[in-house]
Amino acid sequence: MKNTLFALIGLLTTLGVQAQCNELFISEYVEGTRNNKALEIYNPGNSPIDLSKYRVTRWQNGSAVWGSQYSDILTGTIGANEVKVLIIDRRDTTQTGTDTPVTYNLRSKGDLFLSKDYNTSFSMSFNGDDALSLDKLNPANSQWIPVDIFGKIGQQPQLPSNPSRTIGWSDSFPYNTGLGLWCTIDKTLIRKSSIKQGVTSNPANFNPKKEWSVYPVNTFDSLRTHICDCNKFAASVEKLTTKTLQIFPNPGSTMINAFVDADITRIYAIDATGRKIELNAEMQHPNGFAIANINTTTLSAGIYHLQAITANNTTYTTRFIKQ
Numbered sequence: 001m002k003n004t005l006f007a008l009i010g011l012l013t014t015l016g017v018q019a020q021c022n023e024l025f026i027s028e029y030v031e032g033t034r035n036n037k038a039l040e041i042y043n044p045g046n047s048p049i050d051l052s053k054y055r056v057t058r059w060q061n062g063s064a065v066w067g068s069q070y071s072d073i074l075t076g077t078i079g080a081n082e083v084k085v086l087i088i089d090r091r092d093t094t095q096t097g098t099d100t101p102v103t104y105n106l107r108s109k110g111d112l113f114l115s116k117d118y119n120t121s122f123s124m125s126f127n128g129d130d131a132l133s134l135d136k137l138n139p140a141n142s143q144w145i146p147v148d149i150f151g152k153i154g155q156q157p158q159l160p161s162n163p164s165r166t167i168g169w170s171d172s173f174p175y176n177t178g179l180g181l182w183c184t185i186d187k188t189l190i191r192k193s194s195i196k197q198g199v200t201s202n203p204a205n206f207n208p209k210k211e212w213s214v215y216p217v218n219t220f221d222s223l224r225t226h227i228c229d230c231n232k233f234a235a236s237v238e239k240l241t242t243k244t245l246q247i248f249p250n251p252g253s254t255m256i257n258a259f260v261d262a263d264i265t266r267i268y269a270i271d272a273t274g275r276k277i278e279l280n281a282e283m284q285h286p287n288g289f290a291i292a293n294i295n296t297t298t299l300s301a302g303i304y305h306l307q308a309i310t311a312n313n314t315t316y317t318t319r320f321i322k323q
Helices: 005-009
Strands: 025-031 037-043 054-059 071-073 082-088 112-114 131-138 143-150 187-191 212-215 246-248 255-260 264-270 276-278 281-284 290-295 302-310 315-322
Touching: 025 131, 025 143, 054 143, 246 315, 255 302, 264 290, 264 315, 290 302
Parallel strands: 082 112
Antiparallel strands: 025 037, 025 187, 037 082, 054 071, 054 131, 131 143, 187 212, 246 255, 255 290, 264 276, 264 302, 281 290, 302 315
16 A cells, blocks of 8 residues: 555644654664664653654655555654664674674664565665655554654755765755755764754755754764753653763764763863863753753864863763864
8 A cells, every 4th residue: 555745744733743842753863884874763752652653764765655665663662751763673793785784883772673674674774865754653544644754755865967876965955956065974963952843744845954963974972862952851761870971972073962960060171191171061950960062172183081070079071082
């Protein structure tokens, strides 16, 4: 059975999926080298959600007509203010070629592994020019409708001079002809904290930078957590039981983000010689939890230890790579 895009979109108002902070959406997109493909799904709401009512769909090469092999239905439950990481199921480390395994750093972050057999399903086999959607089942009529759309369904970015070359949506209008920075190929995209709901109507144009921050290829450290204005605390796949400093992206360039479940007042970078460099950071402290946006432009490329210090001089440290 095939359903057109227009039939899917026409059901949106039935389920009322436009309420902010009340519906799942895609919080991170990883289009890395070889088979390093991942999506992070975020629950901004106050209650657990049954994932078996959702699926991920890849709209391959500009297709706007659905086929069963395009989708993978999810399993399990996602808690309130939590995330789940979906990764393409290439875990056999003996394989090569098109079945080259996902790198360990990414593989270790996965909650659900999808699209194991390409002949059966390939929702996770996106390569930068495929639109994606997170769909929800309407039990009233057994129809699936998108609660979030990444890209533009029915459109494939192409170079006018070389239509056969794979490219991504870019940051320069009309966003699909190769002008500007290609954002959806060989990049990691993180949903901005101000975004509180998914894109439920197919956009006229898809400008990745409108709702997403763009990071270098194979950036994985930011997976398994998400910061959203819907909640006072950063999301995680599990509740924090010990005080832990986490940063992303890592490696990073001019700006990085950090959070720790303690009130921090100062942040330093310690280089390989032991020199301590204080960093400028914009910090928020919601309910004892610190969220920091850190400027690292003063640092040279290299490996550092990032050190966060509280008002009572408790120290939290983690490793950081400056590109």
